[in-house]
Amino acid sequence: MAPCGLGSPLSLVPWAAALLFVLSVGRALALPEICTQCPGSVQNLSEVAFYCKRTPELTLRARCCLNGEGTILGLDLQNCSLKDPGPNFPQAHTAIIIDLQANPLQGDLVNTFHGFTQLQTLILPQDVNCPGGINAWDTITFYINNQSCEGQRNICNTTEDPEICPENGSCVPDGPGLLQCVCADGFHGYRCMRQGSFPLFMFFGILGSTTLSISILLWGTQRRKAKAS
Secondary structure, three states: OOOOOOOHHHHHHHHHHHHHHHHHHHHOOOHHHHOOOOOOOOOOOOHHHHHHHOOOEEEEEEEEEEEEOEEEEEEEEEOOOOOOOOOOOOHHOOOEEEEEEOOOOOOOOHHHHHHHOOEEEEEOOOOOOOOOOHHHHHEEEOOEEEEEEEEOOOHHOOOOOOOOOOEEEEEEEEEOOEEEEEOOEEEEHHOOOOOOOHHHHHHHHHHHHHHHHHHHHHHHHHHHHHHHH
16 A cells, blocks of 8 residues: 555645635635724624624624624624714625714715615714604614614605606615615616617627727827827
8 A cells, every 4th residue: 555645645635624724714804894994893782792692693703793604784883983984884785783873973874875775773973863864764762872773664665756766667775765766677778768688788889989989089199299299
């Protein structure tokens, strides 16, 4: 029987196992940037911590509550000196609970929550309005240091305008107080009036030829200027 030297298949098993372990650890350490945007970790008395600890499959890492697939279900950015949630905030669009209290937030936060359709609890500083207002939430409660927006409503069910979307489109919620109209299958374009699939090849063909023409024109203009100088 051949000896199990360094180059034998059996000797590679421990190395392969070690490599898989290192790769798995690397994946485990990879956190969305929003989770580490603010130093520190979720405090034990945080509403996000209470929510996360109620379900054994969820874990607290940095400022996030994650499920087994690494999806953000809770985000705690309280007391982070934030004037706005920042460009990485959309990474938390899957969150069910978010805490932004004790931050000097400025401006209207309505457009900040595009796509946050799963959000059910949002904790804000007392002087910051719940996005979408009273029509977007079942309950808005004011406390001494913060306010809580609870139970996101489906704005498509509460709008008073039955024709808010065109005949061939349907209303889809897009976050607190936000909606979008989605064309039915087989329709596209302005107010979903055009039938058939969207002509992608034609669109990108026209876009590509236009871009190429403009590039050639600019190159020729710059070349003439260079010769003149």
